[in-house]
Amino acid sequence: MDKARFYREEIGKALEGALPAPSPQDPQGLVAEAMRYSLLCGGKRVRPVLTLAFCELCGGEPLGALPFACAVEMVHTYSLIHDDMPCMDDDAMRRGRPTNHRVYGEAMALLAGDGLLTMAFETALGFSGDPQAALDGARLLAQCAGAKGMVGGQCIDLQSDGGKMSVELLQAMDKGKTVALIHAACGMGCIAAGAQEGQLLAAGRYAHGLGMAFQLRDDILDVEGSAEKLGKETGMDAARSKQNYVSLLGLEEAKRLVERYTQEAVRALEGFPGDKGFLRDFALGLASREN
Numbered sequence: 001m002d003k004a005r006f007y008r009e010e011i012g013k014a015l016e017g018a019l020p021a022p023s024p025q026d027p028q029g030l031v032a033e034a035m036r037y038s039l040l041c042g043g044k045r046v047r048p049v050l051t052l053a054f055c056e057l058c059g060g061e062p063l064g065a066l067p068f069a070c071a072v073e074m075v076h077t078y079s080l081i082h083d084d085m086p087c088m089d090d091d092a093m094r095r096g097r098p099t100n101h102r103v104y105g106e107a108m109a110l111l112a113g114d115g116l117l118t119m120a121f122e123t124a125l126g127f128s129g130d131p132q133a134a135l136d137g138a139r140l141l142a143q144c145a146g147a148k149g150m151v152g153g154q155c156i157d158l159q160s161d162g163g164k165m166s167v168e169l170l171q172a173m174d175k176g177k178t179v180a181l182i183h184a185a186c187g188m189g190c191i192a193a194g195a196q197e198g199q200l201l202a203a204g205r206y207a208h209g210l211g212m213a214f215q216l217r218d219d220i221l222d223v224e225g226s227a228e229k230l231g232k233e234t235g236m237d238a239a240r241s242k243q244n245y246v247s248l249l250g251l252e253e254a255k256r257l258v259e260r261y262t263q264e265a266v267r268a269l270e271g272f273p274g275d276k277g278f279l280r281d282f283a284l285g286l287a288s289r290e291n
Ligand code: GRG
Pocket: 042, 043, 044, 045, 046, 076, 078, 079, 080, 082, 083, 095, 150, 151, 154, 177, 178, 214, 215, 218, 291
């Protein structure tokens, strides 16, 4: 079995274990059901795979980093649920099925996101290695997910809805919305392995390159991707008059930048002594992803 598939299967099992199906008698069961609906329904698992891979690259036992990997996927899933709600993007489809609020209603979707966000920190703090690493991992996740990271990026997005945007502001938005959580994913893998500061910095450079390329590819797929493969509607940025790299720079330049940022990620791996093949191929694969 290839490594990415092995990692994804282990992540799937660990997520299922962290959030088991509620019993029909459970009075709080509905929120657990709504959380499971979005968390266990697929998704590429890019962020948790990165956590396990960086742990391994830094000489740790990758499956020991599963609490961190699950935590970052829980934060990511909460952000998707909230982002899809009518008060934000009002999307109908996600991960190939109706969005959480279309199934459970707005109030329950809000709670499902809240439940996943808080469960993420409970899960990260359950890391069973060095207790200091558990704290450091949880702190990094909080910093990257919060108002100076992903929430801040979403704030720029909401404020600029429909308006003209500079490339600098777009970059600041994507550093928050997309790069920050990918940074947490890579950094938490290093922390789980007890890596040195220099490796954390190199992981941050990898995350920046991969995250920017990932967002550019997302913008490209919104224009020329297939809704069926993506599991969500396409053309949404244009329909909402939202600026992105393609609208500001054109398709060709956006594709050139995907290459440039991917190479930045690959170069950052030089800071690690171990076998870098998996993380190099992972970055190259995401640069040409179709979903
Ligand atoms: C609501 C606080 C808050 C933040 C929302 C994640 C997000 C921020 C918005 C979703 C829209 C978007 C384009 C975000 C950029 C990051 C991104 C490309 C998310 C989609 O991630 P994938 O492709 O999704 O990894 P899957 O479903 O495969 O996990």
